[in-house]
Amino acid sequence: MLYFLPTFFSVPTMSRRSIRSLNPLLLWGFVLWALSYMAVGVVAEAGVGGSGGVRYVVALLPLPFFLMWLVGLLREMRAMDELQRRIQLEALGVAFPLTLVLIMTLGLFEAARPLNPDNWSFRHVWQFLVLFYVIGLFVARRRYRYEA
Amino acid sequence: MKSRVRELRGEHGWSQAELAARLGVSRQTVNSIETERYEPSLTLAFKIAAAFQQSIEAIFSTEER
Numbered sequence: 001m002l003y004f005l006p007t008f009f010s011v012p013t014m015s016r017r018s019i020r021s022l023n024p025l026l027l028w029g030f031v032l033w034a035l036s037y038m039a040v041g042v043v044a045e046a047g048v049g050g051s052g053g054v055r056y057v058v059a060l061l062p063l064p065f066f067l068m069w070l071v072g073l074l075r076e077m078r079a080m081d082e083l084q085r086r087i088q089l090e091a092l093g094v095a096f097p098l099t100l101v102l103i104m105t106l107g108l109f110e111a112a113r114p115l116n117p118d119n120w121s122f123r124h125v126w127q128f129l130v131l132f133y134v135i136g137l138f139v140a141r142r143r144y145r146y147e148a
Numbered sequence: 149m150k151s152r153v154r155e156l157r158g159e160h161g162w163s164q165a166e167l168a169a170r171l172g173v174s175r176q177t178v179n180s181i182e183t184e185r186y187e188p189s190l191t192l193a194f195k196i197a198a199a200f201q202q203s204i205e206a207i208f209s210t211e212e213r
Binding site for chain 1: 172173174175179180183185
């Protein structure tokens with residue numbers, strides 16, 4: 001999903017590019033991140049690494065690949081024209097307040113009663129940030145959709 | 149802001165894609181300017197003016213025409 005965001009949600013009139021011509025950082029960053037993220041989940045469940053520092057090293061393995069993807073995304077954004085950047089900005093303008101509401105709400109729940117970390121933790125919250133960004137892109141793209 | 153981009157583009161016989169290519173922007177940007185949903189930056193307004201060989205004031209205005 002993260003891989004397709006910049007292209008799937010880009011402006012509709014941009015020429016559709018084949019996977020081959022996509023920024024390799026986006027492609028490989030996403031593929032390697034997704035694989036390592038799933039692998040780390042399995043390894044963590046199995047308790048590999050004991051309780052030592054190895055556990056932390058294993059847990060952070062997906063991070064370099066995510067940073068790789070992020071660099072690719074930033075390069076894509078730099079190549080956008082001013083309206084496309086405006087759309088991205090408006091998407092973030094929707095996503096940021098929604099994120100504030102979510103985190104504040106979780107904080108209030110946490111104050112009332114500690115949340116089960118299996119249901120709510122940093123591992124869960126970041127996925128909502130992606131969802132809010134997608135909602136923001138949908139709203140912003142509707143505003144500037146093609147009209148004859 | 150009122151824009152004469154569509155009118156001038158028609159006079160030149162250019163498609164939105166052709167004008168977009170000349171300006172180095174997407175067709176959606178040209179469309180949004182023509183339909184007055186997006187106000188271009190000063191830099192882009194200068195490029196538009198240069199493409200049509202007109203002044204910015206002759207293309208964009210804040211008053212109803």
